Amino acid sequence: MLDMLISQVVNGLVLGFLYVLIATGLSIIFGLLGIVNFAHGAFFAIGAYLALTLSLQFGWPAALLAPILTGLIGVVVEIVLVRRLYGKEPLLGLILTFALALFAEAMLRLIFGGAALPFTAPKAFSGFFEYGPILITKYRIVVLIVTAASLIAFWAFIEYTPFGRIIRAGSRDPEMVGLLGINLPVVLSGVFGIGCLLAGLAGMLAGPLWTVQPSMSAGAIMPAFVIVTIGGLGSFAGAVVAGLMVGVTTAIAIQFYPDWSNASMYILMAVVLLLRPRGLFGERWERFE
Amino acid sequence: MMMRRLADAPFLTLGAVLVALSAIWIAEGAPISLITQIAIYALYGAGVNLLVGYTGLVPFGASVFYGCASYVAAFVVLGRYGNDLVGILAAVVFSAAMGLVIGALILRRRGLYFSLLTLAFSQIAFEIAFKWTAVTGGENGLQNVNRTTLVSDGAYHAFVVVVVVAAFWLLWRLAHSPFGRVLQAVRDNEQRASSLGYNVYRIRLLALTLTAAVVGLAGALLTDMLQGVYADNLSWQHAGDSLLMTVLGGVHHFLGPLWGAIAFIVLENRLSAITENWWLIFAPVLMVFALFSPEGIQGLAQRLLKRERWTMTRNTIPDRPAVIARYASAGAKMDPNAPILETRKLSKSFGSLITAREIDLQVRPFVLHSIIGPNGAGKTTFFNMLSGALAPTGGQVFFAGADISRLPMHARARLGVSRSFQILSVFPNLTVFENVRVAVQAERIGARGFFADAHTFGEINERAWSILDAVGLADQAAELAINLPHGAKRLLEIAVTLSTEAKLLLLDEPLAGLAEADRIVVTALIRKLAKTHAVLLIEHDIDRVLAISDRISVLHQGRMIADGKPADVAANPAVISAYLGAAEGGERAAPLALEREAHARAKPLLEVKSLAAGYAGSSVLHGVDFRVHEGEAVALLGRNGVGKTTLLRAIVGSLKLDAGSVVFCGAAISNLKPYLINRLGVSLVPEGRRLFPNLTVLDNLKLATRPGGASIDEVFALFPRLAARQKAKAENLSGGERQMVAIARAMVAPSKLILLDEPFEGLAPAVINEVMEALMKLRGKVAMVIVEHHAEAVLPIVDRAYVLVNGQVAYEGEAVDLESDVALQSRLLGVASTSETAPAAH
Secondary structure, eight states: HHHHHHHHHHHHHHHHHHHHHHHHHHHHHHHHOOOTTTTTHHHHHHHHHHHHHHHHHOOOOGGGGGHHHHHHHHHHHHHHHHGGGHHHHHHHHHHHHHHHHHHHHHHHHHOOOOOOOOOOOOOOOOSEEOOOOOOOEEHHHHHHHHHHHHHHHHHHHHHHSHHHHHHHHHHTTTHHHHTTTTOOOHHHHHHHHHHHHHHHHHHHHHHTSSOOOHHHHHHHHHHHHHHHHHHHHTHHHHHHHHHHHHHHHHHOOOOOOOOTTHHHHHHHHHHHHHHHOOOOSOOOOOOGG | OHHHHHHOHHHHHHHHHHHHHHHHHHHHHOTTTTHHHHHHHHHHHHHHHHIIIIOOOOOOOOTTHHHHHHHHHHHHTTTTTTTTHHHHHHHHHHHHHHHHHHHHHHHTHHHHHHHHHHHHHHHHHHHHHHHHHHHHOGGBBBBBOOOOOSSSSSHHHHHHHHHHHHHHHHHHHHHHHHHHHHHHHHHHOOOHHHHHHHHHHHHHHHHHHHHHHHHHHHHHHHHHTTTTOOGGGGSHHTHHHHHHHHHHHHHTTTTHHHHHHHHHHHHHHHHHHSSSTHHHHHHHHEEEEEEEETTTHHHHHHHHHTOOOOOOOOSSOOOOOSSOOOOOOTTTTTTTTTTTTEEEEEEEEETTTEEEEEEEEEEEETOOOEOOTTTSSSSHHHHHHHHHHSSEEEEEEETEEEEEETTOOHHHHTTTTTEEEESSSSTTTTHHHHHHHHHHHHHHHTTTTTOOGGGGGGHHHHHHHHHHHHTTOGGGTSSSSGGOOHHHHHHHHHHHTTTOOOOEEEOOOOOTOHHHHHHHHHHHHHHHHHHEEEEEOOOHHHHHHHHHHHHHEEEEEEEEEEEEEEHHHHHHHHHHHHHOOOOOOOOOOOOOOOHHHHHHHSSSEEEEEEEOOOOOTOOOEEEEEEEEETTOOOEEEOOOTTTHHHHHHHTTTOOOOOOEEEETEEEEEETHHHHHHHTTTTEEEEOOOOOOOSSSSSHHHHHHHHHSSHHHHHHHHHHHHHHHHHTGGGSSOOOOHHHHHHHHHSSSSSOSSSEEEEETTOOHHOOOOHHHHHHHHHTTTTTTEESSSSSHHHGGGGEEEEETTTEEEEEEEEHHOOOOOOOHHHTTTSOOOOOOOOOOOO
């Protein structure tokens, strides 16, 4: 029983870190652009499909380009579509990104077909890892390490680079950032691209864990919303804690109450919001209230 | 005539369209169920639009009601608790109850949170429906939910059409009922509705419950159409269906959901025949509509016909009576000798910041009582405590003898405390008449009444006409408030304030942003109202306040420093020093005369010519000419609200010019983006500092650093205190330190001109000296514009000065000249009454 619990917690952490990657992207896009990006799950799926295609064509190292390409697609989408929403009614943003999500899903269906495609992990990472009671596939360990490392790298990027400084400042007062001589439109394109890059990275990593199929976008967007809501808007720490909570809760539910596995995160969210209406680490942001 | 009747009764249009579609489908021999589906989705959309279009709430997961109700309808039939009609009834009741419960849980959250939380509820319902196979049939759903009353598809179709038309008829009645009118007021301006005495939370909860009932009805109708029920309507892909349709059709049109449903379902039907990926075509259609026709299909059609307007309600107002009854004040019978409002030791602090200290004030009926005070004196805080928008941290407020300190805003409004807002606060998308009527209704019947047309309540209409007539807006009654000129909006604001049987009027800067002609009109109205009400007025136009007030109280740094007749207050030394900022900061070295001459002969750096600007139709600045030479320090002076900050905003590009030009270094910069203007060398040290609170001092500075500017070491040398605090987050700095960072931030960029907006505001005298010294060191190296309302604080350190009065340059000249001319200073900046018009007698 306890062994199973520990194994599931580790699995939950893997899932949780993937969710954190997705949610972090959603969160910085929302924080700077004020847009709830319903299409964020679509970028997750795009990342998975690109990784699959690249690894089949050029071998698995080529899959590493997938997140970058996803980010570039994000930049293009920002320039063509999303940018036109700034300063408009939030309702239009919801509609546009939702339509975009369904468009992307239909596009994937058109190109790759609706069936689930197998995506096997590189040979080097196949097999199991055993430590005491913990039994886990090697690939999951790789995912755990890569996601954790990416999150640390992302945190360092936000905290220590000039661009990260602009992102942090812009999340509080975008107009003032412009008044300091910083070309805000370019920054916003960049932020949308980075958010999509993180989603694409999660998609690349998740491909071999789950199967690659057009509907996987829905499997990413709802947990991401839930995590951002639980963690508190715009809080990086909140996203990490909430993501791991959701991952572990879901994994444990899968093992012990399989029927409730998908509903468990919503119940968690309801409980957190009743206790802390702004989420765990939520601060009051006047821009969004 | 026929056309007008149709426009008056859009549910008949709906019926005609559904019948016509049915006829076409029958003629073609196509299955009629597609039209049944259109009718059901039109109803679904109409329910959702009651929230989106009428109430201003966006539920992304209204599907939770649709889906759950469809299961309830099925359970009733399958469990043999009743026939299909009973099932429909049970579904509606269940859905409404669910709306009440979910609403009570989530309506405290607004905006995006509300959207996402409804979606989350839909997802929970989806997971339950999908997994609880024993009850819901899980993935396969439930079948054999047989119709026993309306067996044939044709009969059921006719039934659905009749039910949907009837439901639209009820919704149309609802839209015109007192409750429906209030919903639209809440949508337009929640805070205003609340200040009129409406309980916004309860109203929204009721709206959500009604939406749930309507959507539940649609869900039940779907079950009986399919004779089965499936979970996918709850899934996230379909959660937004109704919202998408409604937006596609037009959320600001009563029939928008119908057009959206037709487009959505017919396109889905036709496109699915060609491709299974019909979203490939449909999604771009939606995106194009969202971006280029936010008012949807009906909005587009009306735009092409050049008849752009919302069609959520009938486009009429009640007939104007032949003789409009004279406005009668609710306060006419007040005892003139007893104070109507009294505050005792009223205090407010935000953390360590005290904005009101033990204020004692009495306001008597039929007296025009004004509150004045320099920026940051705490006037608006004081008003907010009177109206109930802010809870005091100490002291009491009495109204007509009763302690109202703990009453919420809407309860105070009902007693007769009525407030106008500094920022215009009317209901922009309602007619002028409706703005006033909905306010009158608040007092008489509240939000009660779901069926009768609100415009048939004669007494309320008469009262509304009287008020409109009293403020002089009766001729514009049918206009939308948003289309009124700015001055008329002000009058409307006051009219709405009068509507709540007001005894005490709290008027917050009613002259702000008005041109001179409008000021005269509004001032006369205030004077007139003071004869029958008690009036408490906050206003920056000091000359006018002194001329019209019966009594004046002066606040300064949260304290009441004077209270009495205008002439006495104007002569009070404490008041004079509060306004002119008598030297409390100690001695300062004045710039040398030699230097001043050199600057005056330098090339002009910034030239502003006949500039006009304002906010959303209000004109703040008109015909301003303003020049700064290279290396020169210029003071931009003026009392509060004269347009100093607006001028800076226009120069840095964050406010569009209405007229005129700005030339910097010989190049026109009027139309450049703010960041490009900054890169040319114009830096702003804004009012309130606007540091990034989540960044450290060092990061705040590094963010602004560009080659050619001062190095961070140099600014630390100038402000040694910042070097010590460089790792601290800006949110933890003291006011003085924040100001130093804000100035340093302008220096680390290669600036040729630094615009400082009230750099000494809220700073302790010792800190003022420190900041002042830094500015002295900057003099000559870079041109500066210092905005101040305390002339004495800055005149010694600048070369030239401008004084703005009511949006125009009233003085331009050498700083020394203004400094030595005390009479001129007090005329332009002080409180001395210069207007020859004696205080209006009454």
